[in-house]
Every structure is written in structure tokens, then in C-alpha cells.
Amino acid sequence: MERLGCVDVRALPLQLLLRAHPGWRALPVVVVDRDKPAGLIQWANEHAYARRIFPGMRYAAALSLSRDVRGGAVQDAEIADAVKLVTRRLWCFSPRIEPSPRERGVFWLDASGLRHIFPSFDAWAARICEDLREIDLHAIVAVGFSRFGSFAAARSSTRNKIFHSPGEERAYLHRVPIERIIADAPLRDTLFKLGVETLGAFIDLPAAGIRRRFGVEAYELHRFARGDGWDTLDPEPLLEPVERREPLDYPEDNCERLLFRFAGMLHAMLGELSARHESLKTLHFCLKLGDGAEPEGEVSPAVPTLDANPILVLLRLRLGALTLTASVMEIKARAIGVASSHQQLALFRENALRNVDAAHRAFAKVRAELGNDAVVCARLCEGQLPEAQYTWERLHTLPIPKPVQVASRQLVRLIYAPPVELPPSDRREPDGWLIAGIAEGPVEEVIGPQIVSGGWWTKEVSRAYFYVRTRSGRWLWIYHDHQRRRWYLQGEVQ
Numbered sequence: 001m002e003r004l005g006c007v008d009v010r011a012l013p014l015q016l017l018l019r020a021h022p023g024w025r026a027l028p029v030v031v032v033d034r035d036k037p038a039g040l041i042q043w044a045n046e047h048a049y050a051r052r053i054f055p056g057m058r059y060a061a062a063l064s065l066s067r068d069v070r071g072g073a074v075q076d077a078e079i080a081d082a083v084k085l086v087t088r089r090l091w092c093f094s095p096r097i098e099p100s101p102r103e104r105g106v107f108w109l110d111a112s113g114l115r116h117i118f119p120s121f122d123a124w125a126a127r128i129c130e131d132l133r134e135i136d137l138h139a140i141v142a143v144g145f146s147r148f149g150s151f152a153a154a155r156s157s158t159r160n161k162i163f164h165s166p167g168e169e170r171a172y173l174h175r176v177p178i179e180r181i182i183a184d185a186p187l188r189d190t191l192f193k194l195g196v197e198t199l200g201a202f203i204d205l206p207a208a209g210i211r212r213r214f215g216v217e218a219y220e221l222h223r224f225a226r227g228d229g230w231d232t233l234d235p236e237p238l239l240e241p242v243e244r245r246e247p248l249d250y251p252e253d254n255c256e257r258l259l260f261r262f263a264g265m266l267h268a269m270l271g272e273l274s275a276r277h278e279s280l281k282t283l284h285f286c287l288k289l290g291d292g293a294e295p296e297g298e299v300s301p302a303v304p305t306l307d308a309n310p311i312l313v314l315l316r317l318r319l320g321a322l323t324l325t326a327s328v329m330e331i332k333a334r335a336i337g338v339a340s341s342h343q344q345l346a347l348f349r350e351n352a353l354r355n356v357d358a359a360h361r362a363f364a365k366v367r368a369e370l371g372n373d374a375v376v377c378a379r380l381c382e383g384q385l386p387e388a389q390y391t392w393e394r395l396h397t398l399p400i401p402k403p404v405q406v407a408s409r410q411l412v413r414l415i416y417a418p419p420v421e422l423p424p425s426d427r428r429e430p431d432g433w434l435i436a437g438i439a440e441g442p443v444e445e446v447i448g449p450q451i452v453s454g455g456w457w458t459k460e461v462s463r464a465y466f467y468v469r470t471r472s473g474r475w476l477w478i479y480h481d482h483q484r485r486r487w488y489l490q491g492e493v494q
Contacts, residue, residue: 003111003121004233005094006150007128009086009139012105013074014043016082019136021070030071032059036383039073056185077394079104085135087236093128096235106151110233111143125160144169148224152199156180173225174200187218199225241284242269242335251290251327255319258287261331262315263308269335270306278337279304283311287322288330295322299368302360304338310361314368321369359398384454385461386490387417412494413477419488422478433468435478435489441471452479467493 009015013031018024028048032039037060044053053062053069062069083099086107090097096110111121118124125141132139142153142161149169153161156176163169176199182188191214196202203225211219244265252258266283273280284298299314363375376392383389422435433443448466462482469475475493480486 002145003143004145004147004150005109005111005121005125005141005143006147006154007086007090007107007109007132007139007141008151008154009105009107009132009137010155011043011045012082012137013079014045015137016074016078017072018045021072024070028053028062028066028069030059030062030069032071032073034381035071035073036381036388037063038382039071041071055183082137086132086137089131089135090128092131093124096233098233098235100151103151106154108147108150108233110235121162122160125162129160146227148227149173152176152181152225174198174203176200178202182218182221184217187214190214242272242337243333244269245330245332247330248328251329253324253327255316258319258328258331259312259316262333263312265331265333266308266311266315266335269333270308273335273337274306276337278339279306280311280335281338282336283315284334284336285315286332287324287328288332289324290326290329293325295324297322300364302357302364310364314364317365317369356398356400363395363398385452385463386415387419390415413491414494415491416489419479419490422487422489424486435468435476435487436470436472436474439472440474443468444471445469449480465490 017031028051029045030041030048031043032041039059041055041057044055051066053065059071087097087099090107094109098108100106114124121143128141129139140154140157142150144150144163145166152173178191178197179188207222210222246265281304282298282300286294286296288294297318299318301310366374375395377395378390379393381391435443446466446468449464451464453462463479465479467477477491478487478489
């Protein structure tokens with residue numbers, strides 16, 4: 001009979017935040033959707049719960065309950081990288097791994113046929129937990145006979161759980177308290193009012209009325225619990241890296257000669273990937289130097305490819321950006337491949353008038369030379385101050401522009417980061433001030449003030465913003481900081 005394991009890395013975003021800030025472990029810690037006072041708390045540790053700080057509250061409310069609370073936002077990209085890392089480590093324990101698309105931090109494993117490798121399922125589960133502890137992640141493992149049964153056991157237990165028969169799994173499932181599985185507080189409270197306090201009582205509810213009374217999410221959970229949904233694993237493809245290692249006969253410090261060595265290794269690795277019907281996604285390399293140092297780097301082409309030329313171009317840029325403290329004694333390289341698909345072959349076939357492929361290749365060169373944070377785009381976000389109303393995110397794919405006609409063109413505000421300090425002025429109002437020098441002329445028109453104040457939870461801010469027009473026709477966006485008693489240029493209108 002098939003056995004299914006479930007690994008639950010509970011509150012994965014919270015664990016990632018604590019891993020980044022180990023000094024916070026004894027403090028109340030929360031994960032918020034954005035690192036602002038109005039940010040919504042998504043996860044909280046036990047110290048936060050002890051101070052009555054719960055998910056769903058605002059970060060400002062948490063700060064009012066405890067001055068010791070620490071919080072931060074965990075980006076989706078960080079969580080995705082952690083899921084990939086855990087998946088790679090779990091491949092050492094099962095060749096078939098499926099990360100949950102709904103619950104971040106939940107993984108299902110095919111546990112069948114492992115009794116010849118591990119003495120028992122208990123030992124298998126314990127080894128998984130030990131392996132994840134090496135990367136500072138805590139997990140609970142359950143081994144059962146169904147997808148939902150193993151998930152419910154892992155989510156509701158404080159230690160690893162092994163079921164020996166389907167009947168034992170079903171009996172345990174019916175006793176699980178509903179609050180261990182359903183995180184939606186309004187739905188949970190509604191079910192409590194109806195006397196539904198266990199998963200067994202929830203499963204016994206008639207399926208026809210679930211969607212109408214409780215919504216789509218409750219309906220999907222009910223189908224999942226009853227076993228009406230899919231049960232077959234949809235595992236992630238096992239991507240084993242292709243590795244090469246080449247000791248050098250003589251110490252080498254010339255970039256072009258090192259690139260020639262890389263070329264021979266790269267062609268061999270691309271040939272192996274091609275035989276597996278894969279394309280190169282990322283090339284990692286490590287240089288062993290004569291003084292014992294081992295600088296590392298990686299390059300990623302714009303799209304997975306089997307063409308060595310663009311990869312060598314990126315390698316030349318990356319090697320040129322490295323500072324070597326000694327000559328290179330050995331080269332190690334590891335190629336990560338992905339399965340080639342028809343979509344990749346047809347990529348950029350549409351929108352042929354704009355060469356998006358060339359733009360992605362150019363971005364890849366910039367990343368190789370200056371780092372992954374060199375290509376970014378702005379994203380609007382909620383914030384009180386102008387400089388907090390946007391953030392920079394890595395640009396992985398260039399979107400195709402889709403212009404639309406508008407009745408009137410909007411003016412663009414150029415924001416200076418940080419704001420430019422202006423010369424002192426005796427005036428409280430900017431009218432008549434030579435704010436941009438004699439050449440621009442005095443201020444002739446003023447719109448404002450717009451008052452921005454707040455920040456009592458960290459550092460109080462009080463500003464008076466003005467739009468001002470100089471005699472030359474230039475519109476500037478300035479403000480007076482009441483705390484500092486200084487004028488600043490925030491930006492200008494173009």
C-alpha cells in the first residue's frame with residue numbers, strides 16, 4: 001500500500017525572519033505584509049501571543065501593546081527561494097516531492113519503498129527533521145495513507161506522527177480540533193457557533209451547502225478533507241546539477257585564459273544537459289585560490305539555453321568584476337538545468353516588433369557585471385511619506401507595454417532620494433524666495449501647504465509641503481520640516 005509523508009515547516013515566513021535576525025528569538029516577533037506601521041500582521045511567535053499580539057492586527061497596534069515587539073516583511077521571492085532549498089534537501093529522502101501550492105512550507109513526499117533504505121518511518125521522519133535543522137528550520141513530519149490525513153496530522157501534532165493503518169489515520173483525523181487546520185478566524189468562529197469543533201464534524205457537513213454558506217475556500221477544504229479532490233502526487237522534477245571540476249597545471253590569474261578553461265568545461269556540461277533534454281538555467285562557479293580563498297559567483301542567461309556564447313559573455317563580465325587575492329589553482333562549476341519546453345522555444349515569438357529577447361540579454365549582462373540588484377523596477381506601496389510610497393524590486397521579466405489613450409496626460413513627479421537640503425530661509429512661506437538660484441528667478445506661485453504629520457510610533461514627523469513655480473516656469477515640490485526647521489527639495493513636476 002502506498003505511503004505518503006507530509007513535511008510541515010510551520011510558519012515558514014516567521015522562521016525565515018528569525019533566521020535572518022537570531023537575536024530576536026527571545027522577543028515578540030511578527031511578520032507583516034509590509035514594513036509600515038499600518039502593515040497587517042500575518043504571523044506571530046509565542047512571545048507575541050503571550051502579549052496578546054495576534055495575526056490580523058496592525059503593526060502600530062502591536063507596538064502600542066509592547067515596545068519590545070520586532071517585525072519585518074518577508075518577500076515572496078525569499079519564500080520561493082526557501083521552498084526551492086527545502087525541496088532540494090528533501091530529494092535526499094524521496095525522489096518525488098510536491099510543495100503545496102496553497103500552504104507555504106508544506107511538502108508531500110512519496111514514502112513508499114523506503115523501508116530498504118531506512119529502518120523505519122520513524123527513523124526516516126527523524127532524519128528529515130535533523131536535516132532541516134541544519135539550515136535552521138523546524139519541521140513536523142507525518143506519514144499516512146492520504147494527502148489530507150498526513151497534512152492534518154503534521155499540522156496538529158507537536159511531534160512526528162506515523163500511522164500504521166488507514167483506519168488509525170481516519171480515527172485521528174476525526175479528533176483533530178478545527179482551529180488547528182482552519183486559520184480563517186471568522187469561518188472558525190462561525191463553525192464554533194454551529195457546534196463544529198473537530199475535523200470529523202466538519203467533514204460530516206453536507207457538501208451541497210458548504211460553498212453557499214461559507215465560501216469557496218471552505219468548500220475546497222471540505223472537498224480536500226473528504227478525499228474528493230486530487231490525491232496523486234504532482235512532484236517537482238528532480239533537477240540534478242551537472243558538475244565539473246578542473247585542477248589547473250599552473251596558477252592562473254589572467255581572465256581570458258580562465259575563460260578559455262571555462263569554455264571547455266561549459267561545452268561538456270551543455271552536452272550532458274542536452275542529452276537529458278534540458279537547458280541551462282544557472283551556472284554556479286567557485287575558484288580555489290592559492291591563498292585558500294574560494295570566491296564564488298553565478299550567472300543566469302536571460303532564458304534557459306544550450307548556447308555557450310551568451311553564457312561565456314556573462315562569465316567574462318562576472319570574472320572581470322571579481323577581485324582575486326591570489327592566482328587560481330582549481331575551477332569548480334555546477335550547471336542547473338530545466339526541462340526544455342515548447343513554450344521556451346516559442347518565447348518572444350509574439351510581439352516581434354519589440355526585441356524583448358535582446359532586452360533580457362542586456363539585463364543578464366548587467367546582472368552578471370553589477371549583481372542581481374542592478375536591474376530593478378519601482379512598485380507603488382502604501383506609505384505616509386512620499387519616499388515611503390514606493391519600493392524597488394528585482395526585474396526578472398520585462399513586461400510588454402500596453403499603452404492606452406487618455407483624455408489628458410498626467411504630470412510626472414521626479415522624487416529625490418534622499419531629499420535635497422535647501423539653503424536656509426528666514427521666510428516661513430516660500431513666496432518670493434530665490435529657491436533655485438538667480439537664474440531660475442524668485443518663486444511667483446505657491447500651492448499649499450499640505451500637512452503631513454505622524455510617526456509617533458518611531459520618530460515623529462511634521463512637514464508642510466508646497467508646490468512652487470519659479471519665474472522660469474519650473475515647478476518644484478518642497479517641504480518645511482518643523483522638527484529640523486529646515487527646507488528640503490522633495491522633487492519637481494515635469
